[in-house]
Amino acid sequence: MNLSSFPAGWRVARLGFLVETHVPQRDKPHPLNGPIPWVRIEDFDGQEIRASKSGQGVTAAQVASMNLRVLRPGTVLCSCSCSMGATAIVREPLVSNQTFIGLSPGPEVESRFLFYLMHAMQDSMQALATGAIQQYLSRDDFRALRVPLPPLSEQGRIADFLDSETARIDRLIDLRRLQLLRLEERVYASVSEILVPGILGPRQSCGPWPWLPAMPGDRPLVRLGYVCRLQNGLTVDSKRDLSGDVVTRPYLRVANVQAGHVDLDSVVEITVPREIAHRTSLRPGDVLMTEGGDLDKLGRGAVWRGELSGCLHQNHVFALRPETDRLDGDYLALMTSTLHGRCYFESTGSKTTNLASTNSSKIMSFPIPLPSVATQRALATEAQTMIDSSQSAKRLLAHQLGLLAERRQALITAAVTGQFDVPTASGGNVTEGITA
Numbered sequence: 241m242n243l244s245s246f247p248a249g250w251r252v253a254r255l256g257f258l259v260e261t262h263v264p265q266r267d268k269p270h271p272l273n274g275p276i277p278w279v280r281i282e283d284f285d286g287q288e289i290r291a292s293k294s295g296q297g298v299t300a301a302q303v304a305s306m307n308l309r310v311l312r313p314g315t316v317l318c319s320c321s322c323s324m325g326a327t328a329i330v331r332e333p334l335v336s337n338q339t340f341i342g343l344s345p346g347p348e349v350e351s352r353f354l355f356y357l358m359h360a361m362q363d364s365m366q367a368l369a370t371g372a373i374q375q376y377l378s379r380d381d382f383r384a385l386r387v388p389l390p391p392l393s394e395q396g397r398i399a400d401f402l403d404s405e406t407a408r409i410d411r412l413i414d415l416r417r418l419q420l421l422r423l424e425e426r427v428y429a430s431v432s433e434i435l436v437p438g439i440l441g442p443r444q445s446c447g448p449w450p451w452l453p454a455m456p457g458d459r460p461l462v463r464l465g466y467v468c469r470l471q472n473g474l475t476v477d478s479k480r481d482l483s484g485d486v487v488t489r490p491y492l493r494v495a496n497v498q499a500g501h502v503d504l505d506s507v508v509e510i511t512v513p514r515e516i517a518h519r520t521s522l523r524p525g526d527v528l529m530t531e532g533g534d535l536d537k538l539g540r541g542a543v544w545r546g547e548l549s550g551c552l553h554q555n556h557v558f559a560l561r562p563e564t565d566r567l568d569g570d571y572l573a574l575m576t577s578t579l580h581g582r583c584y585f586e587s588t589g590s591k592t593t594n595l596a597s598t599n600s601s602k603i604m605s606f607p608i609p610l611p612s613v614a615t616q617r618a619l620a621t622e623a624q625t626m627i628d629s630s631q632s633a634k635r636l637l638a639h640q641l642g643l644l645a646e647r648r649q650a651l652i653t654a655a656v657t658g659q660f661d662v663p664t665a666s667g668g669n670v671t672e673g674i675t676a
Contacts, residue, residue, distance in 0.1 A: 247658040256383025262342035274299030277334040289328040316343040320377040325362030352399035360653040431623045432578040451583040465604030467567040473555040485514045490548040499537040525569045527560040532597035539585030541573040571616035
């Protein structure tokens with residue numbers, strides 16, 4: 241943030257002279273079933289914060305015995321470690337964990353202006369943060385921050401302007417996100433209907449799978465294990481024998497195989513005996529699936545194209561090797577991404593909150609409609625064409641979301657540093673070029 245030039249009447253001050261800083265206690269209260277909200281970074285959602293989404297809270301007795309700091313309304317709560325600079329205005333008395341520092345405005349600062357000011361300071365805070373594992377800003381770091389300070393009346397006008405204009409941008413952001421969601425839902429429904437005709441409409445129950453329509457005679461339901469072999473991955477630990485003939489190979493982990501996509505950017509290498517590498521290397525056409533993940537993405541397969549020669553995989557990643565004369569790998573991977581695949585793996589998975597897991601037995605029991613290989617390939621091509629045709633629209637929406645976020649941040653920074661006259665700018669088209 242450039243602090244070299246400001247409008248008349250503005251000055252630069254150290255934040256510590258303008259606010260009272262509050263650092264939460266290090267110890268976490270237990271139990272957390274009291275009436276005073278205990279907030280975390282997950283509870284941040286917009287400009288204001290009033291409660292804990294999880295319902296966690298402390299009692300007055302815990303406040304007294306642990307000397308907890310109850311933040312009063314008007315305090316600006318700012319993250320000092322993870323999600324550096326995430327900010328909200330406290331509207332009801334609450335207690336926070338150590339992720340935050342509380343900034344109580346003094347008589348020269350308006351809460352909403354301070355809220356926007358801390359948003360504009362995110363880059364400066366990130367640059368000042370220290371820590372090898374997790375970056376952190378201390379209370380002294382916050383107090384030492386040099387910030388622009390307009391007259392109090394001007395702060396109110398700036399906050400009013402930003403309330404109005406950021407709300408306009410936020411409405412456009414919400415609209416773009418909704419459009420992106422609707423596009424993904426449409427593609428998902430279309431692919432499901434292409435591969436499993438009738439799955440979206442009224443249907444008679446298909447045996448033990450009530451979501452499945454009755455399959456045509458040329459598409460018998462077959463247990464995946466009858467037409468596919470499953471290869472388990474490798475467990476890597478310090479006890480493996482590396483005394484003989486060994487080789488170093490690329491190694492896919494769960495993080496590399498997520499929701500029907502293989503990410504090659506963070507692939508590591510491991511050293512294993514040559515014989516094990518030869519026996520367990522992936523082959524082009526294998527379909528990769530993870531043992532666990534988000535509930536709505538569990539079971540989604542990705543085809544391995546052989547991008548890395550001799551690649552190995554973690555024991556929590558399964559490699560499915562179709563019998564190519566009976567099952568096409570692209571057809572199988574797409575089938576796991578249909579409504580049928582989602583219903584099957586959600587109903588058979590072991591669930592914990594939003595996460596779930598499956599196992600080799602459940603994967604190999606997946607009931608797959610099995611037309612001829614020629615028909616499978618034709619269906620896979622039709623479904624993939626539908627997916628590919630949506631990509632340009634997805635990229636455009638994602639690009640506009642990025643532009644809107646950048647413009648929102650730039651607008652806040654410009655307003656709180658006096659780069660334009662707020663009364664003159666009010667009513668201007670701050671979202672020019674990105675319309676509903």
